[in-house]
Every structure is written in C-alpha cells, then in structure tokens.
Amino acid sequence: MSLSLWIAMIIAALGTYLLRLLPLLWIQRRLTRTDDDGPVDALPKWLVILGPMMIAAVLGVSLVPRTADVPGWLATVIGLGVTLAVWRRTRSLGWPVVAGVFTFGLMVVATRMVV
Amino acid sequence: MSDIEPSRQSSGWLTGVREAMPLLGGYIPVAVSFGLISTQAGFSTAETLAISALIYAGASQFLFVGMIASGSPLWLTVAMTLLINVRHVVYAPNIAPWLPQSRWWPWLMHGLTDQVFALAHSRLPQLPASRRVGWFFGAAMLAWLSWIAGSLLGAVAGEWLTSRWPLLGEVMPFALPALFLVLIVPRFTSRRWAAALGVTIAIALLCTLTGLTNIGIPLAAACGALCFYMIRLPETAGPTRGGRP
Known part of the structure; x- marks a missing residue:
C-alpha cells in the first residue's frame, strides 16, 4: 500500500473506533448525572427499544444461507426450529447453537442428495 | 464507585471466551473470505491483517478493499466505510448501564462489533458487576483474534481451503443466526x-x-x-x- 492508502486506512480505522467509543463517553456522562433514576431509566426510551431491534436486524441479515436455494432454505428453517427446541429445553447459549449448526449441516447434505 | 480489581475481572474472562465460541462459526469463514478477496485485490498478507486488526468491521472491510481495487477516490472510500459503520453508534449506549466503572472500557470498545454487542446486550445484565469487564474482554478478544486469524488463513491459503472444504464454509456461518435467535427469543x-x-x-x-x-x-x-x-x-x-x- 502506498503512504496515502495507509493514511486512508488509518482514518477509516480511527473513525470506526470513534463511532464505537464516543457514544459511550456521552452516555456515561448522562448516566453519572442521572444516577438517582437507576441506569436503565436514565437511557432515552428510543435507545432502549432500538437495542433489541438491532439484534433482530442482525438476525434477519444473517438468515440468508450462503447458497440460497431450496436445500439451503429448508436447512435454515429446520436448523432454526431445532435451535429453538433445544433452547426451550436447556435455556443455554451453547447447546442450541451446536444442535442448530449440526442439524443445518445434516439437512444441507441430505436435501442436496434428494433435490 | 472504584475500579473493578483485576483479580475479580479475571474470573469472568473465561466465561466470556466460552460464551463467544459460537461467534467463531460465523467469523472464521467470513474472515477467510475477506483474506482471500483482499489478496486477490492486490493487498499483501500484512496489509490484509492490518485492515482486519484496525478497522475490524466485516462489511466495511469488503467495501474498503473493493473500492480501492476498483480505483475509487480515497476520500470516498473512507466516507463509505464510515457510513456503513455508523450503526455502531447505538451499541455502546445500550450496554452502558451494565458497564461498571473501569479504565479499560475505552480500549475494549474497539471490540464492540454487531455480534459482540448482541451477546453483551443479553449477557451483561445477568452477570455480577465484578465479572463484566473480564467477560467482555474474553468475548471481544476471542472474536477479534479469530477475525485476524481467519483473515490470515484466507490470505495465505484461502483458495485451497475453499476448494477443499466447500461445505464447511457453507455450514459454519449458520452459527450466527442460531446464536442471534437464542439471544432474541427471550425478548x-x-x-x-x-x-x-x-x-x-x-x-x-x-x-x-x-x-x-x-x-x-x-x-x-x-x-x-x-x-x-x-x-x-x-x-x-x-x-x-x-x-x-
């Protein structure tokens, strides 16, 4: 990379870091000022609602399988079903994901052999 | 409120590492793809690693190397990279109520990706305050290092890997929707x-x-x-x- 390219990369990196850091510094100051209300109450309501929505959006974006054909979609639906079923039994983070990935893999292989 | 002692933080980092393991299924295949595309776009292995370590934001990295390779103006490349990453501004405020006072947070914010945020937003409220810095450090560090390692793998052996185990690259990313589903269902x-x-x-x-x-x-x-x-x-x-x- 040329020097100008390195500088561009560093500006992009620094800018991305500041996008993550500056809102923290802002809200920490706000939380310190309104400490009596309790931390969650001190957050703006829209922000409290936006948090879970961002997670739901990341889920929606990640749902599309690498190969978006019938076997891929079928494996996605069944894999999510198994993930959900295991979560309802275990209420843990790890096992539902392991079971979901395993089922998804099996379904991809199985449906490709049939379809 | 005083800073959390290092000895108390350390009890949480292993939990953070363990709970961030599912992220690897999504991070490594995507990072391998990035490493491969970056070298194909003319970046060296060291440059690819620098981009992954410093920018550390998946989609914008693909855009960055793609725009550079296509000869776009540098200012536009930087502007588009930052525009994609603007969504990060809502992440830290959303987890801030569960961040105990510590001088480490400003540094740890580099690791606040979409996925680490989703995990932290669900897990931090459930953890005792004394373990939160350690937990976040463990989870964010594992994610960051796996992203760098995946980029390295992609840069030096991406073509060989994707041709030898194409199914692995298709199956492992399912760990991400599975994890996000588990994180969002309680909501x-x-x-x-x-x-x-x-x-x-x-x-x-x-x-x-x-x-x-x-x-x-x-x-x-x-x-x-x-x-x-x-x-x-x-x-x-x-x-x-x-x-x-």
Whole structure:
C-alpha cells in the first residue's frame, strides 16, 4: 500500500473506533448525572427499544444461507426450529447453537442428495 | 464507585471466551473470505491483517478493499466505510448501564462489533458487576483474534481451503443466526414486542435478499422501533428470562 492508502486506512480505522467509543463517553456522562433514576431509566426510551431491534436486524441479515436455494432454505428453517427446541429445553447459549449448526449441516447434505 | 480489581475481572474472562465460541462459526469463514478477496485485490498478507486488526468491521472491510481495487477516490472510500459503520453508534449506549466503572472500557470498545454487542446486550445484565469487564474482554478478544486469524488463513491459503472444504464454509456461518435467535427469543415478552421484532427480522431479511445488506440493519431496526411506537397491542405477560423491557 502506498503512504496515502495507509493514511486512508488509518482514518477509516480511527473513525470506526470513534463511532464505537464516543457514544459511550456521552452516555456515561448522562448516566453519572442521572444516577438517582437507576441506569436503565436514565437511557432515552428510543435507545432502549432500538437495542433489541438491532439484534433482530442482525438476525434477519444473517438468515440468508450462503447458497440460497431450496436445500439451503429448508436447512435454515429446520436448523432454526431445532435451535429453538433445544433452547426451550436447556435455556443455554451453547447447546442450541451446536444442535442448530449440526442439524443445518445434516439437512444441507441430505436435501442436496434428494433435490 | 472504584475500579473493578483485576483479580475479580479475571474470573469472568473465561466465561466470556466460552460464551463467544459460537461467534467463531460465523467469523472464521467470513474472515477467510475477506483474506482471500483482499489478496486477490492486490493487498499483501500484512496489509490484509492490518485492515482486519484496525478497522475490524466485516462489511466495511469488503467495501474498503473493493473500492480501492476498483480505483475509487480515497476520500470516498473512507466516507463509505464510515457510513456503513455508523450503526455502531447505538451499541455502546445500550450496554452502558451494565458497564461498571473501569479504565479499560475505552480500549475494549474497539471490540464492540454487531455480534459482540448482541451477546453483551443479553449477557451483561445477568452477570455480577465484578465479572463484566473480564467477560467482555474474553468475548471481544476471542472474536477479534479469530477475525485476524481467519483473515490470515484466507490470505495465505484461502483458495485451497475453499476448494477443499466447500461445505464447511457453507455450514459454519449458520452459527450466527442460531446464536442471534437464542439471544432474541427471550425478548418476545408481549405481542407488541413480538410484532416489532418480527417486522425488524422480516425487513432485514428482505434487504439482504435484495442486496441491501449494509443499510438493512439500521433500516430494519428503525422500522421495528417505529412499529413498536405505532402499534398498541395488548401487553401479554410472558417469560422475561434474561430480558429487559
């Protein structure tokens, strides 16, 4: 990379870091000022609602399988079903994901052999 | 409030590492792809690693190397990279109420990606305050190092890997939707929340299918929040395990 390219990369990196850091510094100051209300109450309501929505959006974006054909979609639906079923039994983070990935893999292989 | 002692932080970092393991299924295949594309675009292995370590934001890295390779002006490349990453501004404020005072947070914010945020937003409220810095360090460090390692692997052996184990690259990324599903399900605590979250997921999915992945996350989240404010469905009490409002 040329020097100008390195500088561009560093500006992009620094800018991305500041996008993550500056809102923290802002809200920490706000939380310190309104400490009596309790931390969650001190957050703006829209922000409290936006948090879970961002997670739901990341889920929606990640749902599309690498190969978006019938076997891929079928494996996605069944894999999510198994993930959900295991979560309802275990209420843990790890096992539902392991079971979901395993089922998804099996379904991809199985449906490709049939379809 | 005093800083959390290092000895108390250390008890949480292993939990953070363990709980961030599912992220590897999504991070490594995507990082391998990035490493491969970056070297194909003319970047050296060291340059690829520098981009992954310093920018550390998946979609914008692909855009960065793609725009550079196509000869776009540098200012436009930087502007577009930052525009994609603007969504990060809502992450830290959302987890801030569960961040005990510590001088480490400013440094740890480099690791606040979409996925680490989703994990932290669900897990931090459930952890004792004394373990949160350690937990975040463990989770964020594992994610960051796996992203760098995946980029290295992709840069030096990406072509060989993708041709030898194509199925692995297709199956492992499913760890991400599976993890996010587990993180979001406890939030379906009422019909109002279910409707808003459902709208968000559907719009994000549609955006991805129509090639608008980058704008999909903030757009879908904004639509979901709007839906939450506009509809007035009866609040049905449900399981609130690990969840906030």
